[in-house]
Amino acid sequence: MQNRYAADIGDFGKFQLLRYLFSNTSFSLSQLWFMYPDETHNSDGRHISYFEKVKGFDKDLEENFRYIIENKRSVKALEDASLINNISYFRDILEKDCNLKYRKNWFQKAYEFSKNKQIILTDSDNGIATKCDKTKKDIEILDYNFLEKKSKSGKYIFFDEIEMLFNISETLIVYHHLNRCFSHDEQIEILLENLKNRFNKVLAIKHKPYSPRVYFFLIKEELHYNMFFSKLKEFESKYPIHWKLFL
Numbered sequence: 445m446q447n448r449y450a451a452d453i454g455d456f457g458k459f460q461l462l463r464y465l466f467s468n469t470s471f472s473l474s475q476l477w478f479m480y481p482d483e484t485h486n487s488d489g490r491h492i493s494y495f496e497k498v499k500g501f502d503k504d505l506e507e508n509f510r511y512i513i514e515n516k517r518s519v520k521a522l523e524d525a526s527l528i529n530n531i532s533y534f535r536d537i538l539e540k541d542c543n544l545k546y547r548k549n550w551f552q553k554a555y556e557f558s559k560n561k562q563i564i565l566t567d568s569d570n571g572i573a574t575k576c577d578k579t580k581k582d583i584e585i586l587d588y589n590f591l592e593k594k595s596k597s598g599k600y601i602f603f604d605e606i607e608m609l610f611n612i613s614e615t616l617i618v619y620h621h622l623n624r625c626f627s628h629d630e631q632i633e634i635l636l637e638n639l640k641n642r643f644n645k646v647l648a649i650k651h652k653p654y655s656p657r658v659y660f661f662l663i664k665e666e667l668h669y670n671m672f673f674s675k676l677k678e679f680e681s682k683y684p685i686h687w688k689l690f691l
Contacts, residue, residue, distance in 0.1 A: 446480050446569065450517040451509045453494040457651040457686065458567070458619070459527050460502050461659065464679050465672070466528060466563070473531040474561035476554050476609075477519055478568035480538055480598050497653065501683065532561070538598035544591055551605055555612070564613040569599035571620030571657070572606070572635070583625060583634045606662070610643060615672070616662040621655070628656045632690050636660070645669045648690040649676050658690075 449455065466473060495506060508525045515521070523533045534557045538550055558564045573586040573594055586594065587603040594600060601618065610616045620635065622628045632648050635658075639646045645663040650656055661676075663669045673691075680689040 447518045450519055450522055451512040453497075453653050454651070454655075454657055455522065456494065456498055456505065456509055457653065457657075458659075459505055459522075460498070460683075461649070461651070461679065461687075462528055462565070463502060463505060465675055466530075469530075471530060471563050472561045473528065473563045473565065474558040475531055475533045475565045476558065476567065477533065477535045478538055478566065478598070478601065479519065479535045480569050481540060494653065498686075532557070534558070540596055540598050542591075542597060544588060547588075547591055547597070551608075555608060558609065559612055562614045563617065564609050564615075565617045565619070566601050566605075566609065567619045568601045569621070570623075571601065572618060573597070573600035573602045574625075574635070576623075576625035578625070581626070581630075581634070583631065583638065585635070585638060607642075610662050610664075614664055615668055618660045618662065620658050620660060622650075622657060629688075629690075632658050636690055647672055647676060649680065650688045650690065652686050652688065 462473075495510065498506065505527065508527060512521045512525065519533075519535055523535075534554050536550060536553060539546065542550075573590065575584040575586055575590075577584065585603045585606075591597050591602060606616065606618060622631050625631055626634070628650065632650055636646060636648045639660055639662065643662045645666070647661040647663070647669070648658050649661075650658045661672050663672060676689050680687045
């Protein structure tokens with residue numbers, strides 16, 4: 445996450461989804477921003493003229509986001525808006541490229557911060573660290589062995605981190621930004637299958653506007669799986685223009 449992305453269309457979708465799932469619930473949540481220094485080499489984060497597309501989706505969220513965009517866009521402004529109850533935010537900065545020792549120290553703080561939270565959400569800039577194999581039509585989820593080889597590793601979450609966070613949560617929600625490896629839906633289907641092989645109960649929901657992204661739900665208990673399936677299916681049917689569920 446970068447401050448320049450705050451309150452863009454991706455953030456609107458994320459908070460729309462989380463508010464739909466967790467408003468009026470007693471779940472405790474931890475949001476790990478994976479804060480990354482603002483970049484200036486491109487115009488990412490520019491999608492802020494989207495309010496006509498989401499009119500009526502969530503009036504309170506829309507008003508809060510308009511205020512943030514008109515004043516100062518920042519992650520702290522999102523936190524201060526109190527958009528979700530029972531959520532804590534971790535926003536220690538991650539260096540652009542770091543060695544394994546630094547990364548493990550940073551992650552240990554995030555891990556300790558998230559202990560005793562039922563739901564953990566990760567929001568790394570580019571999502572999961574992956575390697576595309578077009579010959580085998582597969583996507584490998586990378587672990588710490590690749591961290592120091594991965595350019596701008598601070599933009600990714602690695603498998604070791606996914607596994608550790610899953611172990612201390614009831615449900616782990618992992619953001620992933622789709623790329624050009626395969627079609628967007630094919631990427632989701634491949635990653636969903638690979639995650640199911642490791643975590644069993646996994647759901648995915650794609651946010652379609654502009655530059656598509658996906659949220660993977662890694663779920664421990666059957667009861668929670670059924671709850672999230674029902675809520676996500678309901679959410680998809682209510683907002684089909686912007687959302688698509690994958691099972």
